[in-house]
Amino acid sequence: MTKQRKKILTVVLLIYTVTTVLAQGNGTAGINEATQMVTSYFEPATQLIYAIGAVVGLIGGVKVYNKFSSGDPDTSKTAASWFGACIFLIVAATILRSFFL
Structure with a gap:
């Protein structure tokens, strides 16, 4: 080989x-920041x-009430x-909150 x-x-x-060494970071700061950002949205989302x-x-x-008052048979x-829709929304919000927080 020549000089x-x-x-x-x-x-x-x-x-x-040098580029390999600079690219080797454990990424903990970025992961912690992303986790903090995601968890900060859960309280407002749960309230929503x-x-x-x-x-x-x-x-x-x-x-x-309207169906019951009018005598509709499928009341x-x-x-x-x-009732199922209301229960689903409450349970879904609670489970998502407990799962991610």
Whole structure:
């Protein structure tokens, strides 16, 4: 090998080593920051899901009342689906919160 080739090879290996060493970080700071950002959204998201559940509950209650007052035969089916939707929203919010926090 010529001197010129040895110098070029040495420079290339040095640059490769430096970039590899700089790229070797454990990433703990980035992971902790991402975790903090995600967990900070769960409290407002949980409150939003509870608010949506309350609105759905009120609308469903009015719907069931109207069907019951008019003597509609499928009132029990409507009441069961409304109740199931409210329970699902509450349980989903609670499970997601406990799973991620």
